[in-house]
Amino acid sequence: MRRGLKISLVTVTGAALTLSASACGGKKADTDDGGSGGDKKTLKIGLAFDIGGRGDQSFNDSAAAGLDKAKKDLNVQTEEISAKPDEPDADKESRLRLMANKGYNPVIGVGFAYTNAIVKVAKDFPNTKFLVVDADQCKVQGANVSGACFAEEQGSYLVGAAAALKSKSGTIGFIGGVNVPLIVKFYAGYQAGAKKAKPGIKILPPKYLTQPPNFNGFKDTGLGNEAAKGQLDQGADVVYHAAGGAGIGVIKTVGGAKKWAIGVDSDQYNQPAVAGVKEQILTSMIKHVDLAVYDFVESVAKNAFQAGTKQYDLKNDGVGYAPTGGHVDDIKAKLDELKSGIVSGTIKVPTKA
Numbered sequence: 001m002r003r004g005l006k007i008s009l010v011t012v013t014g015a016a017l018t019l020s021a022s023a024c025g026g027k028k029a030d031t032d033d034g035g036s037g038g039d040k041k042t043l044k045i046g047l048a049f050d051i052g053g054r055g056d057q058s059f060n061d062s063a064a065a066g067l068d069k070a071k072k073d074l075n076v077q078t079e080e081i082s083a084k085p086d087e088p089d090a091d092k093e094s095r096l097r098l099m100a101n102k103g104y105n106p107v108i109g110v111g112f113a114y115t116n117a118i119v120k121v122a123k124d125f126p127n128t129k130f131l132v133v134d135a136d137q138c139k140v141q142g143a144n145v146s147g148a149c150f151a152e153e154q155g156s157y158l159v160g161a162a163a164a165l166k167s168k169s170g171t172i173g174f175i176g177g178v179n180v181p182l183i184v185k186f187y188a189g190y191q192a193g194a195k196k197a198k199p200g201i202k203i204l205p206p207k208y209l210t211q212p213p214n215f216n217g218f219k220d221t222g223l224g225n226e227a228a229k230g231q232l233d234q235g236a237d238v239v240y241h242a243a244g245g246a247g248i249g250v251i252k253t254v255g256g257a258k259k260w261a262i263g264v265d266s267d268q269y270n271q272p273a274v275a276g277v278k279e280q281i282l283t284s285m286i287k288h289v290d291l292a293v294y295d296f297v298e299s300v301a302k303n304a305f306q307a308g309t310k311q312y313d314l315k316n317d318g319v320g321y322a323p324t325g326g327h328v329d330d331i332k333a334k335l336d337e338l339k340s341g342i343v344s345g346t347i348k349v350p351t352k353a
Helices: 059-074 089-099 112-124 154-167 181-197 221-231 243-254 271-282 289-301 330-346
Strands: 046-049 077-082 105-110 130-133 144-150 171-178 207-212 236-242 260-265 281-287 310-313 320-322
Touching: 046 059, 059 077, 059 243, 059 260, 059 289, 077 089, 089 105, 089 112, 089 207, 105 112, 105 289, 105 320, 112 130, 112 144, 154 171, 154 181, 154 236, 154 260, 154 281, 154 320, 154 330, 171 181, 171 221, 171 243, 171 260, 171 271, 181 236, 181 320, 181 330, 207 221, 221 236, 221 243, 236 243, 236 281, 243 271, 260 271, 271 281, 289 310
Parallel strands: 046 077, 046 105, 105 130, 130 144, 144 310, 171 207, 171 236, 236 260, 260 281
Antiparallel strands: 281 320
């Protein structure tokens, strides 16, 4: 169990959103009556971030944006906890149990690494609703468990096309945080989009910063920096990262060399950590984790929760690319054409390289 947790003491007043929230399952708990009667309680949201936590200016911050919108629109109470590098599933389970035992409902785990822990803990808290963002292999179990998954390969296809079209050297690169199937999807789409846009483009072999169970590749900016130097040395003039917080090191190094960097998850053009090189950010592959988090919280608030997984893709704007900075304005028509092909089904994007 993580020590030194900071617990929110916010008291919600005014026109606060209320509903019957269960304290926990498996033990004596308040019954969730769907708002039909009994004592009403403020909706309390517990969110467990992936490695890097709030402030990574990428994946976790996108989830945080969804939580912040819920706080603004629904006036709820929240608690946030972050994962530690290389921690076992038992630590994640303890973190989730802590929040559920304290009456947080719903509880959200951000990152595929929470999948097994959430499925296990949810069995002991049947009155608590759980969400796992980036559900592993897009699979969850349990009548009180929801999973959000994304077509990362589709958004990556579009930025891959952008990379190929904007490259002057004819060589582009890719850096993934950890070599897991989820990150391979990013590379698979990126490679396919680049080849579609410019068949003769050279794509360097993907560089993964760490191998599981070491997940520091999503946090260590130094690893991102060194990997970026390696790809620049091989002639890449556009480098796409799918490395979470470690990607800040990629962007700074590539941007400092006056080459194009492509961000991920959030629109990284306006992130403070890369302000000095933001004009070298060609685009970012947007993954609307914020939308998934907000959709889930709203469904619980409205007693409309549904178990199972929900897919976010180009069709429902769950993924996409950022035009911020105007650097892809000249190729927007081509990118939109490719997007239409994916949405219509005429273009099939691979999930494996």
